[in-house]
Amino acid sequence: MRGPSKTPGEEEAQEEEAATVAGHPAGVTEDKADSDSDLETEDTRGLGEMAEAPHYSGSCWARGAGPAPCFLRQGSSPELSLRHRGLGPQGAQALASALISNPHVRRLDLRDSGLRGADVEILARAVSKNSSICDVDLSENLLGAVAAQALCASLTVNQVVQKVQLAGNHLEEQAAQHLAELLLAHTSLKSLDLSYNQLNDQAGEILGPALAENTGLTQLNISWNHLRGPGAVAFAKGLEANIFLKVLDISHNGFGDPGASAVGEALATNNVLEELSMSNNRISATGALRLGLGLRVNQTLRILVVSRNPMQSEGCFAVLKSVQDNSASAIELLDFSNIHVNREFDDLASSTKVILPALCIKTAAHRVEYKKELLPVSDPK
Template structure:
């Protein structure tokens, strides 16, 4: 409870008040000074109670306020003699004294104090919540309950919430002053251009968010322009994901301008957009000028061969990028050659992905010429390119000619190699023991495996039996039925031999004997036709179908 100075004065203990009055009367009698206007004055001692200096302070002789004196009846005022009346003071002087006391009291009441408490302050959480709910009413959207529960988390994940443009506008209002969220994920919310503009305006004011994911929101040209303007002012964003936003060559122009002026963002994802050859030209210049980016993802665009050349030149001039993803862009032979030239002069790039770029063997060999001089690249992904074993051979050959190569991982997934590549790989492995290479397998091994399970193993009597049946359109089941006259599916060796000869199957006596020895496993003179033939044919589905009984 806070007590005002007026109340404190009026509630002083009687003993203290009496001491003050006695002190006043004593000083008045000693000084012999006439009290003007009925107000006693004395020099205030330094460091006395409530004093801060040696100024002369006026004091009243009574603790009663003018309000109390006015409320007292005329009779009581007559009975109570004031100091002014005792010393013969006139009524005008008494009124002057009362006026001075009232003015002093009013001044005391107006004094400020550090003890005063502002009861109007409300909790911060309640303020932000109210702000968001009011914004939702204005933009006619339903508040996101997840945001209300996690508005003070460092990681705020609102992906797949269907916010839309209006929801983004409402959300940006409390985020302007939010100091808790450091990473904001708004992926797949169909924000479109309007929502992108609202979020960009919010990021101009918010200086706490360092990472934002705006992927798959169809921001388009309007969103790209708003983000570009934001990046020119924002100095706190470090990571920004803009993939899947339908950015085309027109949208690439403002983004490139932002990349040249912003040197704080370290990771940018522009994959899965619609940027083509024109975008490659402007982005290539931006890449060359940027001095802050360390990771850049341009995969799944449409740069093709002509757009790949300026991008490769930009990489050659950049001295800060550490990881670049250029996969699924159709660079072809020309783009591969341009990247090879960039690797000759780039001495900082460590991770490069050029998978699925339609690079033929010639392009891979020209790329390898640059790789032969590079000393910083650690991982190279060349998977799913039609460069065959010759292209893989050229790339790994470049390592053999570059003892200072830093490559630790080569990815040739889905590309088959031959024995020459395997032999070279073994040799290079001795130079670089930590090198790891993955590929689509060895074609020579495939041939061996195929030969191992080919029908040449059945080139004996059983294979000849099958070929004769195929050439003459004979059914094995019908043949078995003619041989197995008692329908028991078990025949003697002699019955089986007679059946083969009667069917006109071209087998010599030795081959007949070999075939029957193969089928008569138990050597009891009887052959279980279906069981033995299934065991001999193994997993041959076609022959199993022929041997299956018909219903």
Template sequence: MVVGKKLAKESLLPSVLEDDDAETESEKAQLGGIGSRPPSRPRKAFSRGSVDRQTVTRSGSGRHSSPEGEVSVRGERKEDEGEEEEEEGSGGGDGDTQERGKECVITASDEDYDTDLELGDVREAYDPTGQTRYREACRMFNVVPVSYFLKHMGNTELTMMHHGLGPQGTKALAVSLVTNTSLLKLNLRDNCMEGTGGAAMAEMLKENCYITEVDLGENRLGECGAQTLSSMLLENTTLVSLSMSGNELADRAAQHLAQTLTSNTKLETLDLSHNTIGDAAGQVLGHAIAENTGLKSLSLAWNCIRGKGAVALAKGLGANIFLRTLDLSYNGLGKDGAVALGEALKDNNTLEDLNISNNRIPPEGAIRFTMGLKVNKTIKKLNMGRNPIQTAGCYGVLKAIQGNPESAMECLDFSDITVNQDFEDLAEVQSKLHLDQDYPCEVVGSWNTWYQAGK
């Protein structure tokens, strides 16, 4: 009996030991498998952890433990099934673990390392011509790109008259020209850009420091366009020539430009012809001309300057010491304007080319105008055609020039003026003197044709 009990006791020991081992393994599994593998290794999602790589699938409701001292055959079967499941799913489990590891590495590199490089941003190649910017701007403003502009935007001189750009097309053009470094002369005459397009060109010229000549004639800029371009001239230091002819500029628009001319010293040529500038604008422009120190050529042809405006403009000319060319043709200077210009020529010693044709100047005004020609030393070309000065006025001009030994006159234009035989004789003498190079003045015009026809 004793022996039987002893054998029974010995036979029971392995099962008890197995129970103890199972409890130990269960505790280790609850602690995360600390004793079975290093903590740095990632655990499998379905592993409970064991020394000999035997694992048991962990489920939400399937976790249970056998009572103390009870040997569970079902537990052994579960362990066997766990081994089979591990073998079957080893490939997928390891792949998932590797993918998680890769994700962790990428996340760590993004968070742990500081860098100035933006890996997600791809820098586009530099486009010196601005074609890419132009196409993008056309898409933004919903206009069709101009193929002529794309072909020639790399030239030093670009002429795009009558292309019908409109306000939106002008905006797209201006966007691409901001960074253009090759274009020097730009002609956009007659493109219906209006005030909005003119404002876009003004903003472009504030940034572009290469363009030197711009023609924006016949674009209906109006007061809005004139105002924005005037503000541009206060900042731009490279533009030397600007044409704003035929843009419906009235007195208020001219006032904006007059304020600019008193400060700008870089602009050399300004064309304001074919507008509606009147007496009020003539007065403010006269003051601006007197103060300006940069303009060399100014055109105010085909405007409405007369009376007090003409007198104020003439006084400004007398105080100016930089202007070389002045075009006042097709205005209404009349007698008062001609007299004021004669007084201005007494003081001005820089003007070389003066055009006062078609200004309704009578013979009295022409004779008073000659008072300045008697002492002026710089005028080389004078155009007085299409004025009703008659023979007396033409004769008086010729006599004044002949009486000035220091006169620099080279060309006189008396086109479409009726004269008599006395003036023709004097003109013939003048022409002979010119051919002999003893006197520099040449008289031109169509007056002699009319005289011969009525002879």
């Protein structure tokens, strides 16, 4: 049924409102607003593969929002990327409605899409009902504790999801309990990115025991947070008991010497971890010495990054000497970047190279290239 006729002024006002909701200013065509991102995806997805997506389009118009052209162009592609779109409430509702019935999407990229708590709750319910999505990126939005609870609950229901990125969402200790429940309940989750949030020492005390009991997670990035004091120690104790994690990034926190000591104790017991980044953690020579105690017996760690710590040459020496004294050490890379070392360290490095010729050592003076710094992140099957 055709709606009541509108004057040109009314039509113009409606078009302006729809354009604003859709994420581009009035008067700018959709092709123009999308030109930058379309150029990035044209080669991989093909603009000729246009999808009608009637359900999504109808849902958008019903809510007064224009459908995102990039959604229509991506068709049945396994990756749906709407990053930097400013979806807002109407866009989130329309997208959620379309996701429920979409069997093609495996990777959902909504990084920096202007999503807030209520929007994420709506999308979380859609994800829980979609059995094809296995990779979700909600970084650089504003989840909040309530939305984090809804998302973690939906991921617990949908055990298909294997990779989740929640970087830069202002997550605080209130969200830590929900994240801990996710670690305990979601046994299929392989990779979790919590970097650039505000998880503090209380959050560390909550997440540590959950990490100890987690079964399945192989990669965890919790860098650029506020883990320090008792929280850092509790988190490290969780690492001690974990038997699945292979890659851990705790850089740019405040572990300090107590945290470094706890990590050293964890490394003495943990026989799974392969990559550990602890750069910028206020670790002095004393903390480095205690960290080295674990390296004397650890047999699995390949990469250790402790750059930008105030451990000076003495601390670097202690870590390297521990590796040299461990005949079963698997270390391939020791990264002391931005730490100046003395001649005594250089002599130790030379003698260690005789024993471990494949060992790569980075310092402020020596920046040799290392080809295998990170394990490849396999796409969820």
